[in-house]
Amino acid sequence: MNRRKKINQLLKAHAKKASAKLAPRSKPKYICKADRLKMAEQAALEADPAPQA
Template identity: 65%
Template structure:
């Protein structure tokens, strides 16, 4: 009986591990702290560039309206 139990136990554990590998995780992929800071700095510079472009277009519109 003990030998059968041991064989079944190993087969079940192998099946369980194989099934676990097939499952995908909902957990987001880890991004290193330095990479997160670089992405944040890049996003900040892009948003600053967009804000500057918006301000420039508004000032151009107001100058043309005054003329």
Template identity: 70%
Template sequence: MNRRKKLNQILKANAKKASAELAPKNKDIYISKADRLKLAAEANAEAASDPTTESAPGAASPSEPV
């Protein structure tokens, strides 16, 4: 590979890295499946211990047959 081509390759790579840093980052952070299950379990535990989120005593839950 000649010298000019190599320099152009390096400069293009540096320009690409610089533009990638300036680009907006819209992508969400990855959360592993185990972490998602853990967060869901914590949310369910909080919902179960919180009496304000319970249904009314006379209302039938969707899982119970009427």
């Protein structure tokens, strides 16, 4: 492989990685199990507030 082809190959690879970073994400961000439970508790409290009398 000659020098020019090798350099072009590296430049293309770097450009591809850079454009992939800028592309929108298709997967939602991971939320740990403990945080999911906290969010579920908060949603349950907001949706059904029990009267405290």
